Amino acid sequence: MQPVAIGLLGLGTVGAEVARLVMDREGAFARRVGRWVVLRKVAVRDPHKGRSLDLPIDRLSTDPVEVAGAPEVDVVVELMGGIEPARTAVLAALRAGKDVVTANKALLAEHGAEIFDAARRSGRAVAFEGAVGGGIPIIQSLGVGLAGNRFRFLAAILNGTCNFILSNMTRSGLSYDEALRQAQSLGYAEADPALDVDGTDTAHKLAILVQLAFGASVTTALIPRQGIDTLQSADIQYAAELGYTVKLLAVARDHGEAGLELRVAPRLVRRGSPLAEVTGPDNAIRTVGEPVGATLISGQGAGAGPTASAVIGDLIDVIVGRAALTARSLDLWPGGAPEPRLCSPRDVRRRSYLRFSIADRPGVLGSIAQVLGRHGVSIASVIQHDPGEDDQPDAPVPLVMMTHLASEADLDAAMEAIDRLLVVSPPSVRLGVED
Amino acid sequence: MQPVAIGLLGLGTVGAEVARLVMDREGAFARRVGRWVVLRKVAVRDPHKGRSLDLPIDRLSTDPVEVAGAPEVDVVVELMGGIEPARTAVLAALRAGKDVVTANKALLAEHGAEIFDAARRSGRAVAFEGAVGGGIPIIQSLGVGLAGNRFRFLAAILNGTCNFILSNMTRSGLSYDEALRQAQSLGYAEADPALDVDGTDTAHKLAILVQLAFGASVTTALIPRQGIDTLQSADIQYAAELGYTVKLLAVARDHGEAGLELRVAPRLVRRGSPLAEVTGPDNAIRTVGEPVGATLISGQGAGAGPTASAVIGDLIDVIVGRAALTARSLDLWPGGAPEPRLCSPRDVRRRSYLRFSIADRPGVLGSIAQVLGRHGVSIASVIQHDPGEDDQPDAPVPLVMMTHLASEADLDAAMEAIDRLLVVSPPSVRLGVED
Secondary structure (H helix, E strand, C coil), rough: CCCCEEEEEECCCCHHHHHHHHCHHHHHHHHHHHHEEEEEECCCCCCCCCCCCCHHHHEEECCHHHHHHHCCCCCCEECCCCCHHHHHHHHHHHHCCCCEEEECCHHHHHHHHHHHHHHHHHHEEEECHHHHHCCCCCHHHHHHHHCCCCEEEEEEEEHHHHHHHHCCCCCCCCCCCHHHHHHCCCCCCCCCCHHHHHHHHHHHHHHHHHHHHHHHCCCCHCCCCCCCCCHHHHHHHHHCCCCCEEEEEEEECHHHHHCCCEEEEEEEEEECHHHHCCCEEEEEEEEEEEEEEEEEEEEECCCHHHHHHHHHHHHHHHCCCCEEEHHHCCCCCCCCCCCCCCCHHCCCCCEEEEEECCCCCCHHHHHHHHHHHHCCCCCCECCCCCCCCCCCCCCCCCEEEEEEEEEEHHHHHHHHHHCCCCCCCCCCCEEECCC | CEEEEEEEECCHHHHHHHHHHHHCCCHHHHHHCCEEEEEEEECCCCCCCCCCCCHHHHECCCCHHHHCCCCCCEEECCCCCCCCCCEEEEHHHHEEEEEEECCCCHHHHHHHHHHHHHHHHHHHCCCCCCCCCCCCCCCHHHHHHCCCCCEEEEECCCCCHHHHHHHHHHHHCCCHHHHHHHHHHHHCCCCHHHHHHCCHHHHHHHHHHHHHHHHCCCCCCCCCCCCCCCCHHHHHHHHHHCEEEEEEEEEEEEEHHHHHHEEEEEEEEECCCCHCCCCCEECCCEEEEEECCCEEEEEEEHHHHHHHHHHHHHHHHHHHHHHHHHHHHHCCCCCCCCCCCCCCCCCEECCCEEEEECCCCCCHHHHHHHHHCCCCCCCCCCEECCCCCCCCCCCCCCEEEECEEEHHHHHHHHHHHHHCCCECCCCEEEECCCC
């Protein structure tokens, strides 16, 4: 039997680990898929760079699109990341009749419809376990193991950089900047962490999960998002005082007729609940489906080893022909699907954590409570510490409140009115609670 | 296209839920598998029993083997449980060229080799996600999503009844008997809970997971096991004092040359670690693989809804033809495989919790410590509370110890010698720590 020839695009940390596993474990691999698997061509930026991998120079190319379309390649593994040239290369591979394995979340979140359309036209499969949650088999779980369910709810920690930073802000009381620098020095954050910390990366991954769990095609632009880069350590400490941990959560909730709620934002999660206990660079996905109930899956969400594990699993899936059957049964990113109905802030009710900077004088708490009450927001608990003798007499003092369930729209209006009060120094802080 | 005709064996709580889902969601089901799925024949004990399902009486049969072999049935779903007549029916189905979905852990653990041999001979698939962990997609995860890994370690909570009882003994300080009665009254334990609480059910499930994760064919008889039915609430309280929770764990660990460690036993698990926080009737499976690292998956481990979710997922898998490809790539329970090498107690080193009932007089702690030391077991911490004035002067008092790492063989010998001391009232208690 002919061996299966892999064309690998990208030889960064994940690409190098995949190449190593394909070469080191060729026997185990062959037993699993029934054919030998060989690394036929590899697209890299600089073919002359020193590498620990023993790859003949004639297998290297600087042109990913050429590798993707090369007639001697059977399966293309795209691990370059980013939109271009990954998009052009993946489309070239599919049009040339090759199956594709990719770990590129941005590409699928932004161009899923185009890519899956190309895959359908050529009858090929696109496998993408590595695009969400590193080595956690969440794509297989949602698409295959839990395929008999109707999902109502999904909440997930999908960015290891953010979770590492938040865990350290919580545990050591560090500021955001200090925790970010620590994450960078330990390799848990990039030199330019913008797409991680502003919630974009999490939104990419949520768009993919929502396609699988709810069959809804959303691009990242449709997902309201808020990152962790404006979080203050004071709010993490107050949340802890109230029994909560702050996590950057991706949330999708089916409100039935009212539509789908989608959101990426820092949320208060009750300590002791499963997502609150996910610390460091780990990721976790909690789903609630009918009939299965609640399920949680967690593990290392990024890094060479975990992502390579997902890519190798996908390679086996593609080579044995299973991925093609899954693609047909799931019909992901179908052409001409209407945009899903997203629910309005009026239909989303949640408890919220609020922090105001107020003038330290009588009646202020009363005026704020009055504004909240006028907008139908009722208060569950209040923290106001005695500022003590050391503080300047006229310095604003913090006032922390936890509300009962209230609609987002009512809270929007209330917060706007409160920030106009003379005794309040805006902007006030507001974080939702995910119960 | 012809519809797919299901033959369902067993219409208990899980069977009835599967039947309901197949009938209620036929549209969604057809979209997933590309054909209509109909419930053609159902084997029940009593066809005249009142049922909420709207099933014509001519689809019912009292003979599962006849339903399994019926020419008008395409796929057989076995949900009777127990070895016979399930075994005969499943073999009949496979020999008649039908794919099989089963949630029967005892059947696979005891007769996996025979059943998978029959499946291979007829080129059919056996899907069994529901056999382990209820709705948790652990079989798909190990067999497909994580298929590129080498597993070194697996620890799991696999019996919801035991976990519910232990959670309540921990939280409310109940005795085993009280917690069991509470579990029975809430429907979390059978009237005869023997196979659950003595560890047999957990061992069945471990045998299946070990086949998937380590490729080792073990029957339940090879797995040393200890249940929770002899646990005393005092030990749960002392464990809590030391920062641990007691869980019934299934553990498999690859010691390389020394062999495979397999064990079902109550274990001390450090509070705050992922498995310690799995409470109530939930199940969870933690695996450590290379390159993926540690992964945890948890959810409801039993009950009609979760198990039906797994069965429906398997049905889709079988009907679209994916299960057959998985079966070929995994080659489970291969014929003629040698029995795996199991490691000896000499090669297993762990920390242990010990409780002795000792005479309350000087020098006893010293004699016990001496015996332990003679066998190479060193002590990490000791709890001995002042018995107070209320106790009878000659009543034995408890002495609790936590050891450092020691081999099981050394500890076996030490415990035997200690229980022979005149100042000790045997039997002493010993529980391993799973770090």
